[in-house]
Amino acid sequence: MFKKQKPHLVIIGNGVAGVTTARRVRERSDMAITIISAESRYHFSRTALMYIYMGHMRFEDTKPFPDWYWEQNRINLVHGFVTEIDTGNKRVRLQDGREITYDKLVIATGSQPNKFGWPGQDLPGVQGLYSLQDLQRLEENTPRIRHAVIVGGGLIGIELAEMLMSRNIPVTFLVRERYFYDIILPQEEAKLISRHILEHGVDLRLSTELKEILPGPDGHVRAVVTSRGEEIACQFVGLTVGVHPNIDVVKTRPSKPTAACW
16 A cells, blocks of 8 residues: 655745744644745844844854754755746746645745835845845945945844944935834934934934935946935945835746645
C-alpha cells in the first residue's frame, strides 16, 4: 500500500506573520510546512536592522531562533523568489525554475516602501528602508556622502536619521505635518519631539513636502526641490513615507483560481 502524503502548507514570506503561522501550525498539526523567502534564508528581527548599520549588532544577533530550530521542528526553508502562483494546479514557481506544490497557501509577503511618482524617485542614491536588501543598499549608497535628505515623518524616517547621524552624515528631514508625528500624538507631545529632533542636530523642515529629486551629471541624485521651492543639495534621499502591501506576486495567475489562500 502507498503511504498517504501529508498535506503541505506553503508560506511565502519569513517575517513575523509567516514564521508565527508556521510555528502555530506545527504546534497543532503534523502537516508538512515549507517557508519560502527571497530576502533571507533565516527569519530575523526587522526592527533590529538599524542597529546593524550603527554597529551595535551583527546580523547573526538579530535571529530570534538558532539555525537548527527549523530542522528540529520539521519546517523546511527555501531561499528563493516566487514569481508566480498557479492556483489552478496548486503550485508556486520560483525565479530559478523550481516548482513547489501545496495544499494550503499562506501569503505573508509583508510590505514595501511607498513611492508617489516624484520625478527622480528611481535615481541611484534614492531608496526606502524596509528589507535586508535595503540595508545592504544603504551601505552602498552612503559612504563618503556629504548630506542626506529624508522624506516622511514616521518611525522609519526618524530611525534612518539616527542611523545616518551615527556616521556623522548631516540630515535634512522633510515632514509635511506641522510637527513631527502630530497625526498620532497630541500637539504638545509632537512639539516636544520636534524640539528634541532639532536639538540633536537634525535640520527638521516642518510643513514641507518633496516636489522633485534632481540628478547630477553622473545620473546620481544631487539635490531635492521642496514644496516651498527650496533646492537642497544632497547625495542620498531616504523615502520613508509609509508602506503598502507587497502583493505583486498574486497579480499574475496563469489559470482560473480554484482554491483560496488561507
